[in-house]
Amino acid sequence: MKLGAATMIMLALAMALSSCGQKEGGAAAAGPGGPGGPAPLVTVATPLIKPIVDWDDYIGRFEAKQSVEVRPRVSGYVQSINFRDGEFARAGDLLFVIDPRPFQATLNQARAEAQRARATAGLARATFARTERLLAENAVSRLEFDTDQATLAQAQAALASAEATVQARALDVNFTRVTAPISGRMSDRRVDVGTFVTAGTTPMTTVVTLDPIHFVFTGSEAVYLKYQRANQAGTRPSSRVAPNPVEIRLGDESEYRWRGKMDFVDNAIDLGSGTIRGRAVVRNPTGFLTPGLFGHMRLLGSGAYSGMLIPEDAVVTDQTRKVAYIVGPDNVVAPRVLQLGPLVDGLRVVRSGLKTDDRVIIEGVQRARPGTKVSVKPGKVVPPAPGTGPTPPAIIEPPATSASDARSVAK
Template identity: 55%
Template sequence: MTHQPNRFEAVTEVAAPTLDDNDAPPRRFPRRAQLGLAALLLLATAGTGIYLAGGRPAQADAPPPIPDVTVSAPLQRAITEWDDYTGRFEASQAIDIRPRVSGQLVSVHVRDGDVVRKGQLLYTIDQRPFQAALAEARARAAAAETQVALARSEYARAARLLSDEAISREEVDALRAAAKSGEAAVAAAQAAVRSRQLDLEFTQIRAPATGRISDRRVDVGNLVSANDTLLTTLLALDPIYFSFDGSEALYLKAQRRDGGAATTQQVEIRLQDESGYNWRGKVDFTDNAIDPGSGTMRGRAVIANPDYFLVPGLFGNMRLTSGGSVQALLVPDAAVRTDQARKVVFVVGADGIVAARAVEPGPMVGGLRSIRNGLKPEDRVIIKGVQFAMPGGKVNPRPGRIDPPAQLAAAAPAQIPNASQATLAVN
């Protein structure tokens, strides 16, 4: 019987290389070993196929865990909102001290920079010429009084003779006119006396108001000219003014809020080296027109300054009440997010789904951000973990609380447009 090679033998023989006469014959495995090797190759190929085909099933992607967030209802507090201004202090009165008569300056009664009271003697001009002029005016007044006394006596005698027709009426009229002229001369002489008295008084230059004087501009011994020579300047500093400029938007806001009625607005001022608003006063003047060049309205506040600590020229930051106390909702500033051109707050519904609420932020109050519109008192606001929340996504809300503001003063100036400052309302 002729042997028929099987499939494995055929493959083995086809794959065998040809030999030259000089080559050594290849080592040939026994047939049984060749069959075993082929079987092993088939099993290995089959196992690999099973593995690649899913012999070990691939694991499906697990869904991400639901993030934990902390939620709380917004804090409700009564706050007082303020508008921010900048300005400078200026004297409530600025007076140039000048003499009202000419003469030689003979004495200075105050030191440079003194605080003086109204009516206090400051300078003295040589009084001797004015004393002499006053004496001369008084003498002329005495002579005029003598002349008018004589004219009155003559007129009285003539009036008695007129009834006896011992004198003509023309003479009586002339005597009466002379008496009237003498009376006018007396009045003129008395006026001259008062004028000389005033000149004598003007030789003593007194403070026209209470305030602080500057240094003297003229030394003793110099001649001064009436209404011309500047002796010093005086600034009234109690009270002191604070001048500021407000934008047209703030002016319109105040007008619409107050209905155009004049109201007394309280102000608080902070100096450059102060952290709190320690100076308080009220607005007493608003200009009658908006400056077309700058688009601002000029205003002025009055501040008590009994110890003269404040001086003209000091720079200050002022906040002005923009209305009475209002109820506001407060949330942590980090809870307010920016979504393109709007501000949003993430809230969690009863089903755990996050929703974005567009809000109108207000000023900072003791580290918390006030919300003017867009939020409800019963909303559950995400105060922690807001970075893990997405609108429409599900979260695991955990209850938390918003701590009340620890201070009444407002924090640093707000960075949100139209959000000025606010403080907790004092009951």
């Protein structure tokens, strides 16, 4: 059967389109990375080996080394206030004056009573001396001698009591002048002139010391055991060189700019939280740090050791694992599962998973596939320039009470 001219044209056009599609598909399959295509170019380098030290990271709060709530030692009406809210005061500076007139009157009365007791005791002493001489001459009875002796003892006791009362009343007068018990920064006044205050009850103000200041934190039982094991093994840094140094940064700071040292670890682990309380002392000469501030502290956790470091970009996340790609002698890519440590100078510490001579892909990781060949370009692991590179979280091992940090030893 003969086909019409139109039908023949349509069949020829369909065959041409089909041939073009097959050519385009074949060209796509033979592109870069496919069978027969050029191997992708990657940059490889061996891990950087350098001395580093581990630091354990904690979150804590600053506390005053000394904090005193000022309360009156006598009851009365406030006569004057002699400081400004929030100013610094030295120990002994006058803060408040309680109306001293009632106490001065009581002191005067006690002094008068002491004077009378002193006169009575003098008379009793003279009477007893005379009776003692007469007894030697058998001019008085033994009963009269004993009576005068007892009278003298009573008068001397009354005099001692009166003098003690004078001392107590003098202290009351002195206590009407409320002074700063320690040197530090004052809080605001809690009472006003004319307020009646009660001895030992009414809070008047508080004063706290700021230099030095304490940083208080809690550490996990695991961290405590780690330190104890390290102390037994002798792998902790020598306290003669740097006695448990700490570095602290505040919430709005990126660098650990505050320096201090450990001065206390509690004697028991809290049964409820499973943590133990520690404390560091920090110099604060300008008074910038104030009690209540939160901070991030790192405590020296090890002596210097040789660590392996690779760029953060060389680490690939494979589900729950961290992986680096290495290139073998035959230029075939192979994965290595890593156990990572913290960042040091912008590079990631590798605890395990790599060898010192492994060629790690540090650039072009996205183009590499396990089991495929690549073209290799030699490179070198160097710390990134400030302000460049990835910004991963500083803590990679939760929780905060057992996290680790590290840094390189000073060059």
